[in-house]
Every structure is written in structure tokens, then in C-alpha cells.
Amino acid sequence: MTTISKKLASNTSGISFKSLSMANDSMKNVLLPLIGVACFLVIWAIAASNIQTSLGQFPGPSHVMEQFGTLYQEHVAERDKATSFYERQEKRNAERVAKDPNYQPKTRAYTGKETFIDQIFTSLTTVLSGFILAAIVAIPLGIAIGLSKSLNTAINPIIQIFKPVSPLAWLPLVTMVVSAVYTTSDPMFAKSFIVSLVTVTLCCLWPMVINTSVGVSSINADWVNVSKVLSLPSWVHIRRIVLPAAVPSIFVGMRMSIGIAWMVLIAAEMLAQNPGLGKFVWDEFQNGSSQSLSRIMAAVIVIGLIGFLLDRSMLSLQRILSWDKDSAKR
């Protein structure tokens, strides 16, 4: 790498030192990751060709790429089936109305399978809803804890005990409680969605609470004094002093939380067979077909990519909202 950049540097001797170093930087930012990925692919391909499982060879990069194509085609085929499903339904409803004028025709959702792409969106919706719910609870709670020493002392033990609990330990409890409590004849959300959502919320609550409270309690004393001197009402104090000062640490908590939320969700979906990418992985494992491993690998890559994108989007959100731009560079 260094030799390449040296060669390039010697070729572009006419350019000023500053722009050269900038070009060098951006090249590093683009080239180095590319080289990393290329090396990984090569190692993967070599390793894969040497692993024999009872389901055949471990999938290499090319198999997985192929599988992405297949998964997309399956999605398109399923959409076609859905269209004809709705057409048939419309026809049937019309026929019935003709026979039975009192009948209120109803359009039912497509009953076919969820494709890989559907599962991605299911998982994304679940993780975001769970995360937002957690944030709505955690941030005000964190601020309250940060502002009041005695509240902090009171609640801290609970947080410390629940923070390290694995999501999978919560899952059976959540499942039973949701089935017992959430009983309506025409539910707006599926039970499985609520179960996944609550599990995600329970697990990603704690980092946000802790980081928010730490951020709030460690505000520069001068600023607090300014607020006291101006005798700001407490709401204004929170809005003008506390929140802006705590934003960086709130976001640190949120980034940790969304990472946890995503990991928890996949595990919960696998265990509880709730719709989503986790279920996709588990189903494929159960199928045990010669395609299963490459389909699971495709899912692994998508899960990783989405996790990465979630983290990045949280970071850009932080850049937009935070006054301390430095804290958002990592």
C-alpha cells in the first residue's frame, strides 16, 4: 500500500503538498477498505472450498452472490402470485355479492409465504419500533436519574441487575405475558410482532438510561451555576442547559442500544419463530437442503450490512443534532 501511494506521489510531483496529502487520505479511505474486503473474499473462498459439511461444500462468495439473485427472483415470483391472489379474491367476492347482496366483501391480505425481502422489512420495522419505544422510556428516565442523586441511588441497583440479562431469558416471560395480556379479537398488531418488540425494548433500554444519566449528571458545573444565577425554571433548564450538554452521551447510549437491539431481535426471531430474518435463518437450517447454507450466509451478510447501516444512520443523526461535532466522528 505504501509503495503504491509513493509511486502515485512521485507521479504527481507537480501538485502542492497539501492537496497531495488530501488525495492520499481519501485514497486511503477508499482503497484500504477495498483491499481489506478483497483479502477477506479470497480467504473466504479458499476456506469455503476446504470445508465439507453434510449439506455439501461450505458456500463461497460466488455461491452467495448467486443466492442473492435467486432470493430476488423468488420475491418477484411471490409478488406475481400475490397479484393473482387478489384478482381471484375480487372475483370471488363479486360472485358472492351477486348471490348474497347482504354480504360485505372484505379484502384479505395475501396468505402466501414471506420472501427474504419481506423478512428484511419485517425485521427492520420491529427493530426500529422497539428501539423508538425504548428511547421514549429511557431518555426521560435517564434525565430524571441524572438530575436527582437520590433517584439515581434508588434505581441504580435495578438497572445494574437487569442490564446484563440475556434477551433469551426474557423471551419466554414476554411470550407468556403478551399472550395473556394482549387479547383482542381483531388485533392491530400480530402477537409475534409485540413479543419481538417488547424483547428488543427490554434489552436496549439500559445502555440509553445509563448513558443519558451519566451525561446529565456530568454537566459542566459552570453551566448549571449560570442557570441557577438566571433562576431558570426547571423545564427551561432541561431544554436549554441539560439536553444540549447531554446530547453526545445520549447518542453514545443510543448507538450502543441500536446495536444491541439488532442482535437481540435476530436471536429472538430465531428462538420464538417470529417473522423476520432470524426466522429465515432458522427455517433454512431446518430445511437442510443443498441451498440452505448459502441462503443462511446471504442472510448473515444482510444482517451485518443492516446492523452497520443502523449504526451509521444513528451517527449521522448525532451529527445533525449535536453541537459537539467532534464526538460524532468515531
Next chain:
Amino acid sequence: MLTKKLSKFNKSICSAVLIGCSAITSLTAQALGYPEKEELKFGFIKLTDMAPIAIAYEKGFFEDEGLYVTIEAQANWKVLLDGVIDGRLDGAHMLAGQPIAASIGYGTSAEIITPFSMDLNGNGITVSNEIWKQMKVNIPKQADGKPVHPIKADALKPVVEKYADQGKPFNMGMVFPVSTHNYELRYWLAAGGIHPGYYAPHKGDTSGQLDAEVLLSVTPPPQMPATLEAGTIYGYCVGEPWNQQAVFKGIGVPVVIDYEIWKDNPEKVFGISKTFAEKYPNTTIRLTRALIRAAKWLDENNNANRPEAVKILSQSNYVGADYDVIANSMTGTFEYEKGDKRAVPDFNVFFRYNATYPYYSDAIWYLTQMRRWGQIHEDKPDSWYKDVAEQVYRPDIYKKAAKSLIDDKLMTKEDFVTVFDEDGYRNPQTHFIDGIVYDGTKPNEYINKFSIGLKSGTTL
């Protein structure tokens, strides 16, 4: 609440009147009312014998009945049963023993009924390569050097004894305590003089390993090959495609199929809760109609539709195994040892021989095996067996469905030749691997015929 009930009542009067009116105009077509519940969710376990459900969906038989069905794979038999009990599922592909056991309160207690028997045969017993090597020396050979079938457990007995001498437990897997597979594996082992162990639920022992020479434990069907490969169990009894999967993976050898243990034995049933059937009578008949049509389609023209069925089943949302693996058993053949592929045209029967009719005698056979192995821990009179069977198996619903299919000209009288004169008891059945004859009308007499197993008067 009252007004709601009243309006419901009004509605039902309206619809009754409407149905009555249209019945006059087109006497046959409208005899059966519209389904009360149109959106249904059915559960299944990834096994080829769930085919009638998949076919009824894919071929539009459910939609023809005005039913919009979602089909969902379940993690294991327990989850599936709980789903039907708590209403998460409206119905499911079940082990024949499940509705029976639930009704007599063994395991989870609930009232589950079955209007439709899903298939005959379809299971196999597979042992690991290591065990097969040791078994093979005890099996007589045919002229072409291949082992003589059916292979009896006599060939396994010396192997089990050798493990016992070395102090090693001999573990085998089956799919559920009240599954056909448990009883078939036990039947086969006991017929070869190997004791599979007793249950003693009244003493809190539900492991089924009392006095056992072979220790049986539960593993969900799709995980069987992986568990065998890991060495946790030395063999298993499971439905297809998980025996053929072992052959394809090269990790085990199917030694016997249930067709050889008991020719044309009843396998899965379609289970719904009794409350569902009472609350939604039209829906119940309609879903039975769709399933009967699907079963007929599967066996039609001498299995001509099977390749298409295999293609559907190999989709990842149904069974999901490779086409070749599923096709091996679904298209009239079965591969034992790699390369030893034999013709078994009746390996999976979905419609022939009245396969879909819920026979009382089939239910009673399961009850006799529950008594034999101690799951029913005390003596019961013959009349009790009969009562339980009549409570769970519902040929009345089946007959209504069959009748209306004929009325609607969707099927013919020839499809249901003996159905309408059926008393629910098959003639004494002779095709068991140990030659013992089963007569469903005399369960206690049958139980006393076995040399291994509890008899009348014995309690543990």
C-alpha cells in the same frame, strides 16, 4: 353484549333464510353454507406427509371453499399442539396420538378432534453407519448380496447387548412421547426382543425409560439427522424426508420402514379443537372438503401428480429439503443403504384404501399402545377405548364433507365406495412384523397378546 348477540342471531336468521331461498333455486350447490370464519392459520411440521395441506393451498382447494389459509411451519410438536389449544392456530397437521392423548389428559389436556386422517405409512427407522456395520453381519442376504427385508430388531439385539456389556447407554430418538414414531420404534424393538422401557405417569415418571434396554428420547423431526451426526443418538424413527436425508448426507442407513412394521398403518391426522368445530361447523366441513380433494389429487392416476407435489414440497416454506431427497420416497421408491433403492409404491398413501377416513379402530390402536407402554397406567374396559375413539375421531364430519363433495360434483361416488356404510372399525388387521393380529373391537384381548409390554391387570 346482549344486543351484539341479538344482532348475531338476526344475522344468522338472515343467512339461514338466504341459504334456504337459494337452496330452493339450486338445490345442491347451496346445501352447505358459507364458512363462518374465512381467515385461517394452519400449522405443520416439516415432513412430507403435510402434503395435503400444501396441495390444498397451492391448488386453490382452500380458496374454492372461500377459505383464506396461511400455512406456518412450527418448531416442534409441542408448540404446534399448544398453538391449536390456545387458538393461535386454527388447525394443524398432527401426530395421530396427539388429539387422543390430549383428550385423555396425557400430557397437555384439551379437547381436540379430527375429521380427517392425513395419510398411511411414511415413516422409517434409521441407524448410524457405525451401528449398521455391526447390525449387517446378523442379517441374512438375498441372492444379489443385498440384505433380506424386512429387517427385524433381532439383528440389532446383539449390538444393544454389546453396548450394555460395555456399560454404554444405547440412545435412540423419536419425535414425541405420543407419536406414531414412538410406538412404531417400540413395536419394532419389542418384536425383536429389545425392551424399550415403560412410562409410569402416576409416579411422575414420564421419561419412558423404566426397565429400558434402549433409551428413547425426543428430538424434533428436522433436527434428527443433525443429532444422529453429532452422536447423541445411534438411531431414530421419523417421517420423511429425514430418513432419506440421512442417506443423502451419508450419515446413516434406514433399516426398516413402517410399511414393513405394520402395512398401511394410519399416520398423521388433521387436528382442530372441539370448540372450533362447534363454533364454525361450515368452516370445519369446508376445510375437510379441501383436504379430501388435495389427498385425492396426490394419489390420482397412480401417483401421476407426485413429481409436481414434490416440487411444491421442496419450496423453502414447506418441507424445504432438496427435490431429490423428497422425491426418493414420495414417488414410490425408498432408498435403504446407499444404492439399495427398492420399489415401495405405497410408501406414502394419501387417498387409496380410505386413507383419509378417520377410523375408530385406528384411534384404538394408539390407545392400546399407550396402555402397553404404561402411558395409560391402569386397566380400562373395552367400552372406554370405544368411547375415547368416538370422542376424538369424527367420521360424521368426514361423511358430511364427502357427501357434499359428491353433491357439488367435485368428486364422485366411486371415490368413496365403502365410506357411507363404514362402521368405523377396520377388519382385523394381519400385516404386522410380528404376525400378531389386531382387532379394534377387542383392545384388551390385543394388549394381552404381546410378550413385552404391560398386560391386563398389571400396573407398575
